[in-house]
Amino acid sequence: MAAACVRTISKTGRLVYDKATCHPTKIPAFVIPLRNAERTYGTSRLDFGARLSSYALLRGGRVLGCAFIFGGGFGFGLYQTVKLTLQRHLAEKAKVLSFPPLLQDGLTQAPDLGTDLKLKLYQYKTCPFCSKVRVFLDYHGIPYETVEVNPVMRQEIKWSGYRKVPILMVNGTVQLNDSSVIISALMTYLMSKEKMIPQILACYPEMKAKNEHGKEVIEFGNKYWVMVNDHEYPEKDSRKEEIKWRKWVDDWLVHLISPNVYRTPGEALASFDYIVREGKFGRFEGFFAKYVGAAAMWIISKRLRNRHNLQEDVRQDLYKAVNDWMAAVGKKKFMGGDSPNLADLAVFGVLRVMEGLQAFNDMMENTKVKNWYRRMENVVHNHNHSE
Secondary structure (H helix, E strand, O other): OHHHHHHHHHHHHHHHHHOHHHOHHHOOOOEOOOOOOOOOOEOOHHHHHHHHHHHHHHOOOHHHHHHHHHOOOOOOOOOOOOOHHHHHHHHHHHOOOOOOOOOOOOOOOOOOOOOOOOEEEEEOOOOHHHHHHHHHHHHOOOOOEEEEOOOOOOHHHOOOOOOOOOEEEEOOOEEEEOHHHHHHHHHHHHHHOOOOHHHHHOOOOEEEEEOOOOOEEEEEOOOOOOOOOHHHOOOOOOHHHHHHHHHHHHHOHHHHHHHHHOOOHHHHHHHHHHHHHHOOOOHHHHHHHHHHHHHHHHHHHHHHHHHOOOOOOHHHHHHHHHHHHHHHHOOOOEOOEOOOOHHHHHHHHHHHOOOOOHHHHHHHHHOOOHHHHHHHHHHHHHHOOOO
């Protein structure tokens, strides 16, 4: 996947830099302008291209090989997803969409979330799954600290056996993994006011399986359920609809981001420029991640298009998905009515990572999402008390 690809690209980039012939001080200056970019890199187009080709031959095409082996997009900027086939298999095997058992009563009174609990979010800023969690926390006015993870070395999460982001640490002792589990568990905590986080997490069992490549992957049972009784839920009649669209976000919407933001070489370069600026990269890690990563992900985006059976013009799939969402919202302000529900927050969190890119501008101009999106911006901003 793209995160693994960036790690390989950046690590091998260091090896290239260590060679005298590839040191930036030896390269003639040539500034490549970028649309909407705040950073450019000085290099000779011909010289850099020749050296990149030589490097690819010397390393056996490891950069692009990595891209094709790991395949898919980490969404917009370094996200990892479980494939649809695995999700369907696990859903059939575990029957996670059946109503889950509720937590037992009589637990110790929980502290008020956001005052007694200290939350630390380990993230990639441009990851749509991390964005989903931030939107939830911001909307509910829950203070939290963010730790930007270097996608190459990942030293910030070396203590964790779970090697993906987001990871949310509660009081430095309880670890929550997977964006949908994090959101469901915290929403359960907010609504129940009497259940402790460790007991809540027991309702989201970790399940391990192997994908078609033989690689072990992790999923979580019941992850779209908020563990309270129906009579406690504010939207009794629309609870299943909320779950349906939250799942749709993870199973479909996120898979449209990479093919659209890496659609052309120019869009891929602008996307990686944004990723490098907003992410935590070393100087030379960022240099190789930006240029080699953009080239690799442009090629990978075509494979993603075929994998997910997208149209030749992937914008049309993005437009249709967004308009399908707006049709589900209907004439209401939000799917949740006068206030956003968890599906509103998830859709907004994923779409928000494209802001500033051509795909986002095209989406706003060619779909019915603009008014809903602006309302979401306002309510999330008004509730935002994050640190």
